[in-house]
Amino acid sequence: MDIREQxxxxxxxxxxxxxxxxxxxxxFSVKTQDVFKAVEFLFKELGLRFSIASGVDTPEGFEILYHxxxxxxxxxxxxxxxxxxxxxxxxxxxAPLFSGAEWVEREMWEMxxxxxxxxxxxxxxxxxxxxxxGKYPLRQDxxx
Amino acid sequence: xxxxxxxxIGPYHPLQEEPEFFQxxxxxxxxxxxxIIIGYNHRGIEKLAESKHFDQIPYLVERICGICxxxxxxxxxxAVEDLLGGEANIVPERALYIRTVIDELQRIHxxxxxxxxAGHFIGYNTVWMWAWKYREPVLDMFEMITGNRNNYxxxxxxxxxxxxxxxxxxxxxxxxDELKPALDMFRGxxxxxxxxxxxxxKVGVLTRAQAVDWCVVGPTARASGLNIDVRRDExxxxxxxxxxxxxxxxxxxxxxKTVIRILEMxxxxxxxxxxxxxxxxxxxxxxxxxxxxxxGIGRVEAPRGECIHxxxxxxxxxxxxHKIRAPSFMNVAxxxxxxxxxxxxxxxxxxxxxxxxxxxxxxxAVLRKPDNQKILNGWxxxxxxxxxxxxxxxxxxxxxx
Numbered sequence: 001m002d003i004r005e006q007x008x009x010x011x012x013x014x015x016x017x018x019x020x021x022x023x024x025x026x027x028f029s030v031k032t033q034d035v036f037k038a039v040e041f042l043f044k045e046l047g048l049r050f051s052i053a054s055g056v057d058t059p060e061g062f063e064i065l066y067h068x069x070x071x072x073x074x075x076x077x078x079x080x081x082x083x084x085x086x087x088x089x090x091x092x093x094x095a096p097l098f099s100g101a102e103w104v105e106r107e108m109w110e111m112x113x114x115x116x117x118x119x120x121x122x123x124x125x126x127x128x129x130x131x132x133x134g135k136y137p138l139r140q141d142x143x144x
Numbered sequence: 145x146x147x148x149x150x151x152x153i154g155p156y157h158p159l160q161e162e163p164e165f166f167q168x169x170x171x172x173x174x175x176x177x178x179x180i181i182i183g184y185n186h187r188g189i190e191k192l193a194e195s196k197h198f199d200q201i202p203y204l205v206e207r208i209c210g211i212c213x214x215x216x217x218x219x220x221x222x223a224v225e226d227l228l229g230g231e232a233n234i235v236p237e238r239a240l241y242i243r244t245v246i247d248e249l250q251r252i253h254x255x256x257x258x259x260x261x262a263g264h265f266i267g268y269n270t271v272w273m274w275a276w277k278y279r280e281p282v283l284d285m286f287e288m289i290t291g292n293r294n295n296y297x298x299x300x301x302x303x304x305x306x307x308x309x310x311x312x313x314x315x316x317x318x319x320x321d322e323l324k325p326a327l328d329m330f331r332g333x334x335x336x337x338x339x340x341x342x343x344x345x346k347v348g349v350l351t352r353a354q355a356v357d358w359c360v361v362g363p364t365a366r367a368s369g370l371n372i373d374v375r376r377d378e379x380x381x382x383x384x385x386x387x388x389x390x391x392x393x394x395x396x397x398x399x400x401k402t403v404i405r406i407l408e409m410x411x412x413x414x415x416x417x418x419x420x421x422x423x424x425x426x427x428x429x430x431x432x433x434x435x436x437x438x439x440g441i442g443r444v445e446a447p448r449g450e451c452i453h454x455x456x457x458x459x460x461x462x463x464x465x466h467k468i469r470a471p472s473f474m475n476v477a478x479x480x481x482x483x484x485x486x487x488x489x490x491x492x493x494x495x496x497x498x499x500x501x502x503x504x505x506x507x508x509a510v511l512r513k514p515d516n517q518k519i520l521n522g523w524x525x526x527x528x529x530x531x532x533x534x535x536x537x538x539x540x541x542x543x544x545x
Binding site for chain 2: 022027065071100102103138
């Protein structure tokens with residue numbers, strides 16, 4: 001059974017939207033509360049490699065895409081989720097699952113102001129020490 | 145031992161490309177923990193990209209790094225082309241070959257640069273001088289093709305900006321032929337040298353399980369037995385039409401990382417030779433005009449590993465989001481495990497082994513007690529490393545006689 005079928009079978013009820021943009025680019029969405037379990041399945045059971053996560057500020061809210069690479073087939077599975085609450089955006093941290101996610105969550109926390117619940121070490125990564133609190137440079141309404 | 149000492153390494157180092165700050169916690173000689181503090185070189189390029197035209201962004205992302213300066217524009221144009229329908233469907237044949245040549249030339253120059261620095265860190269300055277000497281002809285090749293030694297400005301969405309002139313091809317072939325004996329020399333001098341083997345083997349080990357946990361990429365991953373390489377796994381350029389091998393080692397130590405980089409340079413020469421031979425005549429640019437709404441992901445195997453870009457467009461002439469992930473972002477973090485458990489004199493080479501933008505032994509303070517502070521300069525840490533090499537050499541001499 002190929003990876004796409006395994007994902008659809010296992011995460012089927014949670015998947016809101018499934019899009020195969022091209023032969024090697026698969027995007028699918030789940031609700032925010034399902035992300036942790038989905039990531040655990042993709043990383044631990046399917047053995048996909050976590051490439052990176054992209055946080056995007058959209059008119060509907062904050063979107064996070066977790067890009068997982070299948071190095072046998074060259075496919076990239078992008079798990080998408082939307083955090084609609086703009087005032088207090090938060091989501092479960094995936095860093096407890098594997099260490100490679102620690103830095104990128106710190107980056108999204110300081111750049112977009114998304115709170116990652118359960119992150120072992122949520123502090124600034126890239127921004128300067130004297131950067132003001134509560135200013136998030138990658139938000140669309142950020143005024144430099 | 146209960147006495148814990150903090151050794152700060154960084155944040156500036158004149159040798160490597162980027163400032164980073166490592167705080168080593170040591171008990172006696174042994175490193176027990178490490179704090180990695182980055183961000184000194186944060187320039188807000190992702191934010192800047194949102195204010196640039198799609199055609200301007202290659203120039204911007206090219207300046208992320210001066211060593212792998214074609215990896216970022218290449219990953220970016222692949223992301224935009226992924227949005228448009230795929231590199232292979234858009235870009236003319238000849239441009240694919242030129243892109244591959246640039247990508248591989250860059251790998252040779254980057255690996256030679258690292259090899260030189262690694263030699264320097266362990267006190268083997270001959271390797272340093274010779275590696276950098278033979279890196280020069282590679283930069284000359286770049287100058288011949290692109291007009292620049294670094295920041296080549298070759299990549300654009302839909303093709304490349306400059307052609308490889310037919311008259312240059314024999315000169316490029318000759319330069320590659322001359323490079324091979326130099327690589328043979330390094331292969332012998334580094335891989336067969338018992339002192340280097342003793343200095344680098346079983347040092348800074350990243351096990352396979354740790355490599356998976358930290359999601360490392362490139363030579364760092366391949367040295368730990370992970371058989372991954374974007375060039376083979378998701379071929380771009382003409383890598384699927386060329387005969388070449390992925391080099392994988394098992395030990396996860398610095399020696400394995402060194403071997404991988406040396407052997408990869410042979411593969412790169414091989415790839416460039418085949419490209420020059422097979423390159424067809426024709427257009428080099430597809431002249432792409434508009435970028436429709438949508439999203440795309442592009443990735444290349446940079447000298448340090450997978451470099452991945454995500455682009456989201458809303459149909460205007462600028463992206464609404466441009467996410468960039470350089471390979472060092474994953475690799476540097478893994479020092480948290482590779483460095484711990486080793487000795488302080490191994491730390492410099494271990495921290496440099498992932499070929500990061502690593503910094504600095506220039507301003508080292510060994511804190512013993514608040515009232516008894518001893519300040520060492522950067523040379524002292526290198527000296528510790530050289531002393532260890534010397535001890536190994538002496539030990540071998542005595543063992544042999």
